[in-house]
Amino acid sequence: MQGYLNYKRIEKPLRLWPLSVEIGFGNGEFLVRLAREHPEHYFLGIELSGISIEKLLKRIRDLGLTNLFCVRLDAYWAFWFLLSDESVETIYLNYPDPWFKKRHHRRRLTRPDRLWLLARRLRTGGEIRLRTDDRPFLDYTLEVAESLGAFEIRLTEIRPEAPLTKYEAKWLSEGKTLYALSLKKVRPPAEVPHPEIEEVKELFPVRVAHLERLPEVLQRVFRLREGLVLKIFRAWEHGEDRLLEALLAEEDYTQQFMIFIRKRRQGDYLMDVSPFSEVLKTRGLQEALEFLGKELSK
Numbered sequence: 001m002q003g004y005l006n007y008k009r010i011e012k013p014l015r016l017w018p019l020s021v022e023i024g025f026g027n028g029e030f031l032v033r034l035a036r037e038h039p040e041h042y043f044l045g046i047e048l049s050g051i052s053i054e055k056l057l058k059r060i061r062d063l064g065l066t067n068l069f070c071v072r073l074d075a076y077w078a079f080w081f082l083l084s085d086e087s088v089e090t091i092y093l094n095y096p097d098p099w100f101k102k103r104h105h106r107r108r109l110t111r112p113d114r115l116w117l118l119a120r121r122l123r124t125g126g127e128i129r130l131r132t133d134d135r136p137f138l139d140y141t142l143e144v145a146e147s148l149g150a151f152e153i154r155l156t157e158i159r160p161e162a163p164l165t166k167y168e169a170k171w172l173s174e175g176k177t178l179y180a181l182s183l184k185k186v187r188p189p190a191e192v193p194h195p196e197i198e199e200v201k202e203l204f205p206v207r208v209a210h211l212e213r214l215p216e217v218l219q220r221v222f223r224l225r226e227g228l229v230l231k232i233f234r235a236w237e238h239g240e241d242r243l244l245e246a247l248l249a250e251e252d253y254t255q256q257f258m259i260f261i262r263k264r265r266q267g268d269y270l271m272d273v274s275p276f277s278e279v280l281k282t283r284g285l286q287e288a289l290e291f292l293g294k295e296l297s298k
């Protein structure tokens with residue numbers, strides 16, 4: 001599909017240059033305008049909302065835009081998996097959810113590990129441009145940005161004569177103050193603890209000696225290690241073969257998929273991710289298969 005990046009399949013990191021990224025593009029108005037104004041520049045939109053993705057894809061198709069792409073993935077993991085350091089010209093964050101309650105601050109897109117990764121992926125001299133109407137969120141972001149020591153920081157208020165989106169025009173006419181924060185990368189950010197997931201080239205099938213213990217693993221939650229949790233929901237029988245429905249949470253990246261267990265002539269079984277499940281091949285997924293193989297074979 002034109003403009004859609006299936007991040008589980010494509011070659012990574014992306015090789016698009018010059019590239020700018022918008023996180024949480026919503027109705028896509030801002031991103032489409034940029035892509036039309038700068039046909040020589042590539043743009044990537046990152047969104048969690050399927051409806052937003054559908055709408056943007058329709059506009060990409062209708063307008064025949066060949067420089068605009070989108071991916072449906074949490075922004076942190078999109079930057080982690082798809083982009084290399086120093087590869088992005090500008091990162092736009094327009095009115096991200098401020099998560100104003102203290103206990104929700106960890107969901108903020110500008111919390112230290114999130115902003116750290118954006119700063120890594122940004123080209124030196126490039127900018128993160130944030131727009132927000134939420135002063136406490138802005139102050140939080142300023143504090144995090146300062147602590148990373150990577151940026152030249154500039155804060156302005158959005159003026160009515162600037163190019164505005166429909167919502168911005170409405171908010172300004174209602175007398176709201178809209179802030180524009182520019183974080184220009186001048187040096188690499190200070191290291192902060194951050195979640196990591198390692199992709200692997202290939203997943204290897206795992207041997208299972210017998211299936212007698214299969215009922216015991218169903219509906220159980222296995223904590224394989226810090227940041228890796230596996231749950232097998234149920235199993236279907238197909239002759240001597242089995243199909244399992246599994247969920248794996250690796251850090252906060254979750255994948256739901258089917259596991260196929262096939263009886264071999266030797267009498268034992270071979271277990272693999274079902275070819276009908278598309279997964280991101282990760283070290284954690286291989287670990288989970290190996291763990292399950294051992295658990296069943298006991």
Ligand SMILES: C[S@@+](CC[C@H](N)C(=O)[O-])C[C@H]1O[C@@H](n2cnc3c(N)ncnc32)[C@H](O)[C@@H]1O
Pocket residue numbers: 023024025026027046047048049052073074075076093094095096097109167
């Ligand atoms: C408040 S809306 C703003 C939409 C748009 N930028 C605008 O200015 O109207 C925030 C958007 O960010 C998206 N979003 C929130 N968290 C995200 C994440 N972790 N990764 C990607 N998109 C995210 C939401 O789905 C939503 O569309």
